[in-house]
Amino acid sequence: MAVEGGMKCVKYVLFCFNFISLFCGLALIAVGVVVQVSMHKTFRIMDVNASAGPIILIVVGLLTFFVAFFGCCGAWKENHCMVATFSFFLSLVVIAEIVAVVLGYIYRDKVKTMIDNNLSDMITNYKVGSAELRETLDKLQETWKCCGAQNSSDWKDYGSDGQSVPDSCCLEVKPGCGNGTMTDTAKVHQRGCSDVMSIFLKRDAQWVIIAAIVVAVLQLLGIVFACLLMRAIRGGYEVM
Template sequence: MGVEGGMKCVKFLLFFFNFIFWLCGLALVVVGVLVQVGLHKTLMMKNASASGPAIVLIAVGVVIFFIAFFGCCGAWKENHCMVATFTVLLVLVILVEIAAVIAGYVFRNKLTDVVQDSLKNMISDYENGTAEFQHSLDKLQEDLKCCGFNGSSDWKDFSSDKKSVPDSCCVKVTPKCGVGAMTDAAKVHQEGCGEALVAYLKKNMLWVIVAAIVIAVLQIMGIAFACLLMRGIRSGYEVM
């Protein structure tokens, strides 16, 4: 009876784990969609490679969603085949995640290049861009308190006087505050958005790492519980 009670506990732990895992998959899909929509409204819209992380999030979320569904059904029905399939798929996901982490580390220095190309495209296309496009860059400069890519001088072609910048570059944003104030540090931010944006993205990568560690722990626990349950099912223990 002790083993039966222990296996019953493992069964419900595996079911609970997969329910949490299912929610994580759903959350990744939602976050991926929001990131993708955001990228198409902001600086990354011109760079196809920038959509990669969002697409990966959506893909991983969908895969995790269905794997967790397999795990939940297998645990609840005590189906050895479904639990075994769940375990194999989860191991494959972990291997893919390890490969993704390695690839991310190898190509981490390309982040600056992506940001640089995207911002330069936005600055050159600002004048003829749509109102939504202009608002995206204005919001970026206001939020990060920066101007241009390398500095305010990147806006030298913004107006005919070669001395004006968008109002979003101003320390205190007011209508026409950027007219003739390109080099006035008291009125206009002189720091470029390139370094500020890269620093912002790297800072937020910490949360991605934390989330990845949490998911990895859940995955390892899921594999352990699944192996225990499979052994119980194969041994013929009644766990209901």
């Protein structure tokens, strides 16, 4: 039994939706890899488990890619089983996204506390810790143009005079520039790294949450189209 216009439109819309989703999945994988490689030192400052973020992004990208693949094949071949599989797994992805958004919103205010605690520990262990720890903290202060956790005075125990900071705190980094210059605003950054990082991460988190909501809404539409197509296929319609 031939179906005019309507069901053909559903078929092609679902196919195009999943074709675009294939590239979205690849994009998520690429972003996750880039973030993991470029910000691994920053994640160490935050928490050992903070690097799970880009890993989750990569996993979601892989799931999106394979779910979209089932959707493309199912829609094109009018295969009820493949469309049903697509619909089921896409539903799981939407649920996971909703949970992630809710958790992200609940824990958004704990980001600064987490950064504060880890930065304070690293400053305390700066001299006695590993070379990697010192390199990580120095790189952080240079990159984010900040000094200490709250401000430059967090380094009061760094030098014997109580007025020195690591050279990485200097506006113009050069050997010995941090000696006796803790409160010199012309030479040393006075902003704490905790505030700078938490503002940046909270701002980005807001955009991620908005994007996740938009994507979830589009995916819900994909599920609706999949259900319509399954109904047509099961009913024995010929989708031209």
